[in-house]
Amino acid sequence: MTSDLNTPNLILLGWSQFFNGQLDLEEFETLTPVRLSEVRRRSIVVLTPDLERQEIALTGDHVATDMAVGDFALTDGERLIRVLDRKTVISRKAAGVSAQAQLIAANIDTLFITTSCNLDFNEARLERYLAIAIEAEATPVIVITKADKPEDMPGEVYADRAKALYDGAEVLLINAKSPDDIARLERYCGMGQTIALVGSSGVGKSTIARGLTGKDIEVGDIREDDAKGRHTTTSRSMHRMHAGGWLIDTPGMRELALHDASEGIATLFEDITDLATQCKFSDCQHQTEPGCAVRRAVENGELDPERLERWRKLMEEDARNSETIAEARERGRKFSKMVKTTMKTKKARRGE
Ligand SMILES: Nc1nc2c(ncn2[C@@H]2O[C@H](COP(=O)(O)OP(=O)(O)OP(=O)(O)O)[C@@H](O)[C@H]2O)c(=O)[nH]1
Numbered sequence: 001m002t003s004d005l006n007t008p009n010l011i012l013l014g015w016s017q018f019f020n021g022q023l024d025l026e027e028f029e030t031l032t033p034v035r036l037s038e039v040r041r042r043s044i045v046v047l048t049p050d051l052e053r054q055e056i057a058l059t060g061d062h063v064a065t066d067m068a069v070g071d072f073a074l075t076d077g078e079r080l081i082r083v084l085d086r087k088t089v090i091s092r093k094a095a096g097v098s099a100q101a102q103l104i105a106a107n108i109d110t111l112f113i114t115t116s117c118n119l120d121f122n123e124a125r126l127e128r129y130l131a132i133a134i135e136a137e138a139t140p141v142i143v144i145t146k147a148d149k150p151e152d153m154p155g156e157v158y159a160d161r162a163k164a165l166y167d168g169a170e171v172l173l174i175n176a177k178s179p180d181d182i183a184r185l186e187r188y189c190g191m192g193q194t195i196a197l198v199g200s201s202g203v204g205k206s207t208i209a210r211g212l213t214g215k216d217i218e219v220g221d222i223r224e225d226d227a228k229g230r231h232t233t234t235s236r237s238m239h240r241m242h243a244g245g246w247l248i249d250t251p252g253m254r255e256l257a258l259h260d261a262s263e264g265i266a267t268l269f270e271d272i273t274d275l276a277t278q279c280k281f282s283d284c285q286h287q288t289e290p291g292c293a294v295r296r297a298v299e300n301g302e303l304d305p306e307r308l309e310r311w312r313k314l315m316e317e318d319a320r321n322s323e324t325i326a327e328a329r330e331r332g333r334k335f336s337k338m339v340k341t342t343m344k345t346k347k348a349r350r351g352e
Pocket residue numbers: 145146147148149174175176177199200201202203204205206207208
């Protein structure tokens with residue numbers, strides 16, 4: 001056995017029974033589990049059970065687009081053998097021509113959804129992140145910062161509004177600059193745990209990250225000298241926290257868009273999903289159809305019409321972002337055809 005699978009170091013990396021169960025006896029005896037901390041174009045940087053950084057070139061069938069920061073993999077000490085199944089995964093629609101999902105981060109246990117006691121607070125935005133967390137199968141925790149200087153209303157009012165969104169998410173009202181308040185986040189950050197932060201610019205993600213890790217985390221590309229003295233560009237993404245766990249921070253994490261989160265949305269809006277099954281028509285749009293259980297609930301005061309509207313927008317956003325390139329082209333074609341037809345009709349009317 002190259003490394004003892006019960007060493008504290010593996011547990012420290014975030015290894016658990018879930019990953020153990022994916023190895024056969026021979027792999028147990030001959031291979032080394034590692035965790036991906038950087039994904040480059042043609043190589044990956046992994047953390048070994050001794051917490052050493054090791055760069056591994058990608059060869060053969062292994063391509064960077066199939067891998068994410070936070071993944072666990074097996075190596076023979078030099079080469080990558082395979083990436084293990086993920087406990088959770090956060091992905092987004094890739095920019096450009098392919099509609100393939102881009103993997104953002106893997107094996108995140110807890111997603112800190114961050115907002116502040118000010119104008120940034122927005123139910124729809126929080127629900128969007130909640131849907132992403134639920135879809136990824138990570139535990140969502142809503143963190144509301146700037147409790148020390150709430151605007152317009154007391155911090156507790158913001159917290160109550162956040163609590164009303166989803167029973168499955170704890171809500172923490174904090175001053176991100178206070179070590180005592182940061183300590184309240186640490187029960188999600190212990191040995192073996194992996195977390196990530198999402199939220200708008202300026203809500204305090206960097207402040208929280210600094211509190212949890214004790215260092216300034218730069219997101220994005222960092223130029224550094226490699227062992228041979230050449231300049232290389234890397235983005236370090238896995239950061240060890242004081243409490244023993246890992247914080248994953250990548251540029252992609254900060255630009256998350258909603259896509260393919262229909263299951264997450266269904267769970268988050270379980271009440272509406274349930275009501276919709278009682279509508280007379282199975283394809284009911286809950287607009288003007290007779291026998292619509294959703295609209296009846298609004299009329300009876302059982303369903304907040306604003307919540308219904310937010311659900312609609314989220315469903316639309318998800319559908320738009322999940323559409324494939326072929327579908328987008330088709331939509332474009334239909335649109336230009338419609339424009340041409342309209343032009344023709346207008347010309348005909350004008351007698352041209
Ligand atoms: N008073 C107070 N200030 C805070 C709190 N959280 C963050 N700040 C301040 O708000 C500003 C923005 O915080 P950052 O941590 O840089 O926010 P960010 O989310 O990392 O922003 P980006 O890097 O743009 O994504 C900084 O000046 C922080 O010191 C808080 O809870 N209370």
